[in-house]
Amino acid sequence: MNEKMIFDQLEFARNITFKVAEGITEENADLIPDGFPNSLRWQLGHIYTSVEGIVFHFANETKNLPRNYGELFNTGTKPVDWNTTPPTIEEIKSLLSEQVKRVRETFEGRLDEKIANPLPIGPLKLETIGELISFASFHESEHIGIIKTMNHAVKSSVGTK
Template sequence: MEQLIFEHMETVRGITEKSIERIPEEMADIIPEGFNNSIRWNFGHIAFVQEKLVFGISGEKLNVPVNYERLFGAGSKPADWSEPPPSFREIASVLAGQKSRIKTFLHGRLDQQLPNPYTNRSGITFYTSGEAFLFGFYHEAIHMETIKQIYRSILNKG
């Protein structure tokens, strides 16, 4: 089952990686009416939250640039940025690099208890590494759908 879960991660993340490659970076920071964040923010948020769900809540050091939490953490938004955000290429590199690190770290540990149960902003509590990791697929899909909606909105307005 573990192998199947890691294959699913490759599929989900592959969709994300193809999207960041296809979307022109000129659209990265446009926030259409009705949206709170940009395409760049959503890709960065996917990377940061997956890092936190796999490594952070397990008590491990995060291996994303230190500014990712400020730029892309829950509750952040581009309107509050006081520093230049990373390029699509930089975010894509973080997204791609997470896959092998996650497989190595979680191999044989999906049932491992977290040092402390973790409750996310939606009120869902995770007790094991696997629960938090699997939630990451749902989270990534939600933000990919938002990216698609923002992209379509930009195209339809132009």
């Protein structure tokens, strides 16, 4: 497996995440545009939480998941159900900023290492750490597209009020 490419791909996705997140403020972070189940804050928190869950959890490494992140940002959660104050956008961005470096430092030289419990994703079965990281990059890219669309929807709805 091409280690440099896998790590570069994750870093590339994260850099795009930061670029599309530039306009997210505390004022617009929790707006939920029509047709969307979640907010921009949820999207960013979900990206962070997903990498911890997909990569660190399945590679049997210690996750760096702050208290309440699972209940706030796991798949299937929604801001309308939150009973706790979510982290600030800056807190989430700070965690996202250090995460890619931590992935690289933790898994360098280990991408071909088999994981104990392969992760089935649709027709795929992720069996190595490299496959987990590659899938995490793909997953983040999906959410980048959602954030772009939501940013546009949020700007349109704020501009019309």
